[in-house]
Amino acid sequence: MTVLDATGDTGTGLVHAATSRSAAAKKGLTSPWASLAAIVIAVLWTIPTFGLFLSSLRPERDVQRTGWWTFFANPAITFDNYAEVLFGGNQPLVGFFANSILITLPSVAIPITLATMAAYGFAWTRFPMRDTLFVAIFALQIVPLQVALLPLLEIFVGTGLNGTFWTVWIAHSTFALPLATFLLHNSMREIPAELVEAARVDGAGHVRIFTTIMVPLMKPAIAAFAVFQFLWVWNDLLVALVFAGGTLDVAPLTVRLANLVGDRGSNWYLLAPGAFVAIIVPLVVFVALQRYFVRGLLAGSVKG
């Protein structure tokens, strides 16, 4: 499932095959019009982000009065906007940045741990109703999280957890479980049964088999889901707004940014760098772990 690094196989193999194929490809698809169309799409997809990025580096006066394209006629760059939005004012973004990290780490680690264990239980142990329960978890992927939000909030208010990170951690962990359990179960079934049998003959119990054989072998699948879940939690607005939005104390970046927009968009010089601060972390993770993400994407295209 290597999608992005499979950049074509010309250069290897028989010269004859390579030339005939590339000649055919040229004739068919790399006509000037096709190239033009690809370039147009690529430019359309890149320009908006580039515009925001450039704006985040322009002085306040320039951003508020002129478009970012005037930069090329009148170049001026400053990091003051970043400094002000990160550390200035009474609600500096750096605090929300910390909250985003504090929310994301457990919200990724907890469901992965629970789902890996559950996947093992469903794949390699026997107990009554096992298959029924697994199908039930699979079916829960259908439930949109909106359906659970109101009563879950009531529960949190009732238990006094409201206004702490616990609400967001528990909510994200719960909503991730159906897909995580399903995906990890699938890849756990692919591990050869002989391996487990051999360990059993050696006297290993379920816990030892799980920790010494399964978890190490499951690393790629776990990484794939971890990237998926990381992006989901870091970029989430709805769950954060419902459970952590009431108190800015525990709110993540997305909530703060959404509020900044609410101020009638008059502060573009802060909004642009603010948005970039929020974007840069998932972008770096994404580029670095792209391979795993694509794997996860191709394994399960449904997210509940």
Added chain:
Amino acid sequence: MTLLDKLLQLLVAVVVFAAVMGVVLLVADRARGRRADLVSGIAFTAPALLLLLVGLLYPAARTAVQSVLDAGSASFVGLDNYIRIFTQPDLVIVLRNTLLWVVITPILSTAIGLVYAVLVDRTRFEAFAKALIFLPMAISFVGAAIIWKFVYEYRPDQQNIQQIGLLNQFLVWLGFEPVNFILAEPWNNLLLIIVMIWIQAGFAMTVLSAAIKAIPSDIVEAARLDGVGGLRLFFYITLPSIRPAVVVVVTAISIAVLKVFDIVRTMTGGQFGTSVVANEFYVQSFRLSDLGMGSALAMILFLLVVPIVVYNVRQMRKVDAR
């Protein structure tokens, strides 16, 4: 809370979670003999099952009940909330917008993703070209909404005032008057939809590109020897070969689109006739505190998603079976 308090909360969470998991594994490990399998099985699956029961199943059931109760969950009102969704004019607009989103977004994202995947397939810059379309997927809906709000930004057409939004600047360059796009009902819905297409095209491209590369090369070679090339190759060979993947992509995007909330909330807050079911759910539940209506909208969302998910899963099975 200071940062220290927050870190303490994190530490407590880590300790509590590790302790609970430690106990669970210990219990599973202590069981020996004939009952070992049973005890281990329950120990391994119980934490996840318990969390799903309390955090998802029970709340979902309660939402279903609340949807036939009034705003304060005090008395039974039958299907009144549902009837209001389909009759009250502003809520009918919400349904119309949702329909627009769910029809336009999957088709255009998939079409653009597919065309792009074919165009850059086996070219020298494939990896780089793909990354450009792919990257918006890492950006949050909130971030994407801000990026595009900046494109659509409008400044009144007066002397000494320049446009700062690219789209309006283009209008001015072409000699037209700038337009306050976000207020232009019902076309503003399309502007919001474009943001979602911008994000989802990368997803479509990635999955479809993998499908294209999986087409056996002898089929393509044979077709080429017969003189089939270009568009005919695309319509007679490529498209039929990847049809199941196309269906999976279209349905997956439809599901994501139904739940889209962040884009609408960030760009318009649902004003100017742009609200969708997922946004209206939030407004009714948490701003207007109408629990009955909020729950009914959540149930509508659920009922809309179910047939698409079922269809999607069945198609995925077919893809896997190939």
